[in-house]
Amino acid sequence: MKGVILAAGRGSRLGETTAVLPKPLLEVGGQRCIDFAIAALGAVCDEIVVVIGYQGELIEAHLAQHHAHAPVRAVRNPTPEAGNLTSLLTARAAVADGGFIVTNADHLFPKDMYTRHFAPGAGVRIAAERNRTILDDEMKVVANGSNLVRIAKTLTEFEGAYIGTTAVSADAAQDYWQAFDRVMAREDLRSASVEMVLGELAQGPASAPQVCWIEGLTWFEVDTEEDLAIARRGLD
Numbered sequence: 001m002k003g004v005i006l007a008a009g010r011g012s013r014l015g016e017t018t019a020v021l022p023k024p025l026l027e028v029g030g031q032r033c034i035d036f037a038i039a040a041l042g043a044v045c046d047e048i049v050v051v052i053g054y055q056g057e058l059i060e061a062h063l064a065q066h067h068a069h070a071p072v073r074a075v076r077n078p079t080p081e082a083g084n085l086t087s088l089l090t091a092r093a094a095v096a097d098g099g100f101i102v103t104n105a106d107h108l109f110p111k112d113m114y115t116r117h118f119a120p121g122a123g124v125r126i127a128a129e130r131n132r133t134i135l136d137d138e139m140k141v142v143a144n145g146s147n148l149v150r151i152a153k154t155l156t157e158f159e160g161a162y163i164g165t166t167a168v169s170a171d172a173a174q175d176y177w178q179a180f181d182r183v184m185a186r187e188d189l190r191s192a193s194v195e196m197v198l199g200e201l202a203q204g205p206a207s208a209p210q211v212c213w214i215e216g217l218t219w220f221e222v223d224t225e226e227d228l229a230i231a232r233r234g235l236d
Helices: 033-041 054-065 084-095 115-116 170-186 193-201 224-236
Strands: 002-008 047-052 072-076 099-103 124-129 141-146 147-152 160-168 209-212
Touching: 002 033, 002 084, 033 047, 033 054, 033 099, 033 115, 033 141, 047 054, 054 115, 072 084, 084 099, 084 170, 084 193, 099 115, 115 224, 124 170, 124 193, 147 209, 160 170, 170 193, 193 224
Parallel strands: 002 047, 002 099, 047 072, 124 209
Antiparallel strands: 099 160, 124 160, 141 147
16 A cells, blocks of 8 residues: 655645645644644555655755655655646556555545544545534535545535545556546646545446545644644644
8 A cells, every 4th residue: 555645736726825834834833734644544554655856845844854765655646736636647557457545645544544533445545524614715525325426515415524635446447547547638738636536436326436435533734834734823
């Protein structure tokens, strides 16, 4: 099992905060945002691939200084402005045909995320929440039992929200990458996202991702200045 951390974006919604540092290196709770993802994935992954782009040299320097003895390496997305689908494409060669977990550098999960809350299993599994207020800009999901039916920010009827992490087992990797290729060929990459691959898989009942509803998880997402302040209050 390998981990993929998407860390190539600029974080433009944070304004001037990310003019000096890329979002993955913002400090929260005495560590950097990306350190949360590395710590959680390190419990279940043999190798972690960090996809960098905007100010990537700073992230590389951080990895070299703070994770030099961990199985963590960076790969550079040459077109990070094209969206996170191209970031996952950048990591594809490193993942090969094996199982993997893909997550975002701005999702601050606890260390036991993948051992207690969202353990990898067979097929394609996504983490989601439903027992809270779902915000307008979240990636909403509809399921039939545990099978994903639809996923999009624009859904007006939904059961909960995807929280930005997907586990793909080795035996499901071929189906996942075939769906990925179909999305790559069809969509405008400037607006395409990795969640579209999940939506593509949901069109075939046999390959539909399994929605894992998670309860009691304390985590933070850093998209805006307000998010950053909330995360710092919660973790400092």
